[in-house]
Amino acid sequence: MTMDPCIICVAITGSLPRKSDNPAVPITVAEQVESTQAAFEAGATIAHCHVRNDDGSPSSDPDRFAQLIEGLRHHCPGMIIQLSTGGRSAAGQTRGGMLPLRPDMASLSVGSNNFPTRVYENPPDLVDWLAQEMQTYDVRPEIEAFDLSHLFQAAVMIERGQLPANVHVQFVMGVKNAMPVDREVFDFYRKTRERLMPQATWCAAGIGRHQITLNEWCVETGGHCRT
Amino acid sequence: MTMDPCIICVAITGSLPRKSDNPAVPITVAEQVESTQAAFEAGATIAHCHVRNDDGSPSSDPDRFAQLIEGLRHHCPGMIIQLSTGGRSAAGQTRGGMLPLRPDMASLSVGSNNFPTRVYENPPDLVDWLAQEMQTYDVRPEIEAFDLSHLFQAAVMIERGQLPANVHVQFVMGVKNAMPVDREVFDFYRKTRERLMPQATWCAAGIGRHQITLNEWCVETGGHCRT
Ligand SMILES: [Zn+2]
Numbered sequence: 343m344t345m346d347p348c349i350i351c352v353a354i355t356g357s358l359p360r361k362s363d364n365p366a367v368p369i370t371v372a373e374q375v376e377s378t379q380a381a382f383e384a385g386a387t388i389a390h391c392h393v394r395n396d397d398g399s400p401s402s403d404p405d406r407f408a409q410l411i412e413g414l415r416h417h418c419p420g421m422i423i424q425l426s427t428g429g430r431s432a433a434g435q436t437r438g439g440m441l442p443l444r445p446d447m448a449s450l451s452v453g454s455n456n457f458p459t460r461v462y463e464n465p466p467d468l469v470d471w472l473a474q475e476m477q478t479y480d481v482r483p484e485i486e487a488f489d490l491s492h493l494f495q496a497a498v499m500i501e502r503g504q505l506p507a508n509v510h511v512q513f514v515m516g517v518k519n520a521m522p523v524d525r526e527v528f529d530f531y532r533k534t535r536e537r538l539m540p541q542a543t544w545c546a547a548g549i550g551r552h553q554i555t556l557n558e559w560c561v562e563t564g565g566h567c568r569t
Numbered sequence: 570m571t572m573d574p575c576i577i578c579v580a581i582t583g584s585l586p587r588k589s590d591n592p593a594v595p596i597t598v599a600e601q602v603e604s605t606q607a608a609f610e611a612g613a614t615i616a617h618c619h620v621r622n623d624d625g626s627p628s629s630d631p632d633r634f635a636q637l638i639e640g641l642r643h644h645c646p647g648m649i650i651q652l653s654t655g656g657r658s659a660a661g662q663t664r665g666g667m668l669p670l671r672p673d674m675a676s677l678s679v680g681s682n683n684f685p686t687r688v689y690e691n692p693p694d695l696v697d698w699l700a701q702e703m704q705t706y707d708v709r710p711e712i713e714a715f716d717l718s719h720l721f722q723a724a725v726m727i728e729r730g731q732l733p734a735n736v737h738v739q740f741v742m743g744v745k746n747a748m749p750v751d752r753e754v755f756d757f758y759r760k761t762r763e764r765l766m767p768q769a770t771w772c773a774a775g776i777g778r779h780q781i782t783l784n785e786w787c788v789e790t791g792g793h794c795r796t
């Protein structure tokens with residue numbers, strides 16, 4: 343199961359699927375660049391990126407990210423590169439070890455929640471540190487909102503000056519044991535984002551079979567992905 | 570700071586405040602029984618209970634809980650006794666070690682979230698185990714909803730038969746780094762509880778200075794605490 347389903351922003355590879363799950367999943371940097379280029383030529387403007395070790399396991403290795411950035415800058419000129427600081431690829435500050443590469447954007451989780459088999463841990467001090475690193479290296483954060491309180495936390499961080507007012511917010515729905523795909527919640531998320539963070543842009547990501555539903559809702563209600 | 574502020578359900582002692590913070594906080598079992606009896610005589614019907622070690626540190630010791638239950642049954646006959654399985658007093662299955670005492674109710678967190686300085690960890694397998702123990706010992710759960718997805722998770726667990734349809738739900742608001750006290754969220758919580766769990770009873774708890782606000786909202790909108 344990929345956790346990075348925003349097909350319009352093009353999440354080329356999540357942290358979890360391997361070749362044994364789906365032979366079409368691009369794993370190596372060369373494969374990732376190739377598949378991103380295809381999406382870029384088809385109109386995608388943001389590439390949400392993870393990297394892998396040679397055995398296909400998730401990684402946060404800054405050298406691999408550097409290779410990927412180099413390949414993308416060359417083959418997809420002008421594409422917005424967003425690197426994952428998610429907790430499926432590393433733990434603690436290792437999750438932000440690639441931020442000095444100054445990608446255009448990076449993902450940022452500002453709260454904790456359950457995942458299908460474990461706790462997705464984003465302790466407050468790590469969240470603060472990652473946000474600080476993003477400021478230091480001029481990286482625009484994308485808030486991964488797995489639950490409603492994450493919107494409130496992002497708003498608090500904007501008020502404190504830890505996040506820019508024009509932060510990008512992604513509503514993530516359909517993760518087992520976290521927030522399901524629910525239209526009333528989606529509408530409340532939009533309303534709350536508008537109320538708390540009027541300058542923020544937003545989009546929504548549905549996991550797996552929910553991708554299409556979320557994209558339809560997103561387009562219908564003016565999420566950034568198609569605008 | 571106490572995390573157990575529902576003054577109508579009477580949370581006598583949270584897991585954190587110590588004598589050094591507030592000399593009036595009841596710590597020993599005898600002190601807890603005495604202060605609960607005063608609340609009981611003033612009309613409180615549910616006692617939400619934590620226990621402490623002799624040095625005042627949080628505990629989940631079943632023997633201490635057994636002493637507390639014995640004292641409460643004697644001095645507050647008919648009062649509903651709710652024991653905490655919260656993660657501030659113990660870790661892993663130790664959190665549910667008192668459930669064989671068959672209290673009337675026990676608290677149950679069904680998701681994870683951030684607390685002021687750390688992650689409040691409720692991994693899925695522990696949640697399932699605690700719910701199972703509550704069924705085994707005929708203990709009615711109170712769901713501690715620190716975020717919106719926790720309502721959805723409780724509804725899933727009702728559907729799976731892990732929780733009774735008439736589960737009691739408490740909306741917890743005002744915890745730093747989790748859900749703040751927000752009227753629109755409170756109203757959306759109520760609406761969502763009604764939609765997903767029509768048979769569940771509910772109340773709301775505000776932390777610290779927010780107690781009164783939440784109680785007012787609760788009374789105004791028909792939460793169980795005053796009905
Ligand atoms: Zn990702």
Ligand SMILES: [Zn+2]
Pocket residue numbers: 348351388512544545546567
């Ligand atoms: Zn997006």
Ligand SMILES: [Zn+2]
Pocket residue numbers: 572573583584617618619653655676
């Ligand atoms: Zn408690």
Ligand SMILES: [Zn+2]
Pocket residue numbers: 575578739771772773793794
């Ligand atoms: Zn209550």
